[in-house]
Amino acid sequence: MSLTSYNGYPASKDPAEIKVKSYPVAGTDLKLRCAASVGPLLAGFAAEFHTLIEPIDKGTLDDWGYAFRMVRGSTDRLSCHSSGTAIDLNATKHPLGKYDTFPAEKIPMIRALAKKYGLKWGGDFKSRPDDMHFEVEVKPAKAKQLIEKLGLNDAN
Numbered sequence: 001m002s003l004t005s006y007n008g009y010p011a012s013k014d015p016a017e018i019k020v021k022s023y024p025v026a027g028t029d030l031k032l033r034c035a036a037s038v039g040p041l042l043a044g045f046a047a048e049f050h051t052l053i054e055p056i057d058k059g060t061l062d063d064w065g066y067a068f069r070m071v072r073g074s075t076d077r078l079s080c081h082s083s084g085t086a087i088d089l090n091a092t093k094h095p096l097g098k099y100d101t102f103p104a105e106k107i108p109m110i111r112a113l114a115k116k117y118g119l120k121w122g123g124d125f126k127s128r129p130d131d132m133h134f135e136v137e138v139k140p141a142k143a144k145q146l147i148e149k150l151g152l153n154d155a156n
Contacts, residue, residue: 006071007135009035009083013068020066020084028056033066035084038136038143040152042087045117045134049089052113053106062091062132072096086135094131101131118146 003011012018019036023043027050034042042065050056056063066084071077080086094101102110102123114121118138122130136143147153 003078003082005078005080005083005085007080007083007085007137008139009037009080009085009136011068011078011082015066015068015084018084023065025050025056027051029058030056030063032064032087033084034087035066037140038085040147041117041119041136041143041150042085042134044150044152045113045119046087046089048113048116049110052109053102054090054093057090057093060090060092062093063087063089064091080135086133088132089134091132096130096132097128098131099129117150118143 005011010018015033020033021036021039022031022033023039024031025043026047030046032043032046046056065081065087067079067081069079069082071079107123110121110123114134118136119134120137122133122135138146
């Protein structure tokens with residue numbers, strides 16, 4: 001497999017090739033399609049986001065994971081969604097390019113949760129804010145260690 005998203009994970013137009021599965025988000029009816037190597041991290045993060053940051057909108061279809069595509073505005077850089085290693089949550093509340101879509105008092109908790117799960121928050125992107133976006137920034141071996149450490153063994 002030669003395609004990778006910009007965080008270095010294997011990417012494919014065929015989700016089965018990179019072992020994309022649906023992960024339920026505890027406390028919600030939501031399931032996120034993510035790569036098996038990191039799905040427990042992304043679903044675990046989403047569950048805590050739902051509880052500690054803001055509820056994930058019920059009935060609003062603005063939460064997702066895997067989608068084979070380029071970074072918005074790019075023609076040669078595969079998005080982390082293409083590898084199933086990124087999720088967007090409450091996208092309509094936190095649109096791409098908008099600053100300060102979360103209350104200031106929630107920002108430290110967002111960053112702490114992202115770090116706990118080995119993620120990078122799009123709200124910290126330098127070139128263009130993407131508050132809805134969370135992507136895996138740790139290498140696969142570290143992701144596996146975090147899944148074990150956090151007790152997020154894959155039940156799927």
